[in-house]
Amino acid sequence: MNDDLKLHLAQRAILLASDDATLAQLRSHDRKLLAAMEQGLLDSPLAGKTLADEDLFRALDKDFAGTLLMLEARARLWPGELLRVQHRLVACTEDSSAAWWLAAHYPSLPCPYVFPERHDAQVWAARALQRRGRTSMLEEPWRSWVSALAGEAALLPVVQALWDLSQGQDWEPWLAPLMVIADQKQSAAVLNWLSIQGDDRLVIQLMGLSCQSRFLPWLANMRRDEALSETVMRELRWLTGGQTSRHEGHQCWGEPLSEESRAGLFQRLPLGFRGRLWHWFGDGVQGAANSLQGGEWCAGS
Known part of the structure; x- marks a missing residue:
């Protein structure tokens, strides 16, 4: 990966993490990437029209998220490229993580045949x-997780x-969707069970992620604790x-x-918060919050 591409991805990561950056800024940044690729200005195997398997798998090992972005950019320039790449990824039985990510975020693509070993990839497979x-x-x-999302399991x-199973790691992709469909009881x-397992910050984040307005008075009281005030104010x-x-x-952004x-x-949420929307209506969007151009809203979803 050349220096120009590394710089673009580093700047993009800063935008995505910002609670003030806008979707318009991300889209403008990504248009520069597409223009550089189209003009042949990026000296990277990922930026050329022909992508060898060894270059693809090497790039995924080095920078998983950055490589997925480049695959989306290739598909924008060369229609059908994402499907061609997915067939190659599905054929690889050693690590199906990238194929499951693409299948979770692009329902027109085929699914792998092997359930992933990585826990963070298992939620993509379930999705x-x-x-x-x-x-x-x-x-x-995971079968019970899907049943719970449908209101068919406790x-x-x-x-x-x-x-x-996760040892408390990478909890948001699977836990937040459960919180947004949970009733008060x-x-x-x-939250009572997790308050024993985790720390107060975890409970505070889940209060916010649930979008339940009834937690507003609780959060207002908790912000008096200086150690927690930053987390509380964000929620x-x-x-x-x-x-x-x-x-x-339920409410969000007022x-x-x-x-x-x-x-x-x-369209309006700052980039640092946009990923949370996928817990509510990810099935109505193509791509993820960190996808090229910030994902694509599907009409009628």
């Missing part, structure tokens, strides 16, 4: 199979099983957008979280 109605292929506890046992049970901003209004049920508000939030 991919869920989007295709093929959940019978899932192993436990939440707390699923949370406990996946927490043990279920969310209280999960309050996520829920209120700096406004004072409180809505019944407005009721509804079907009508989703498309607007997809």
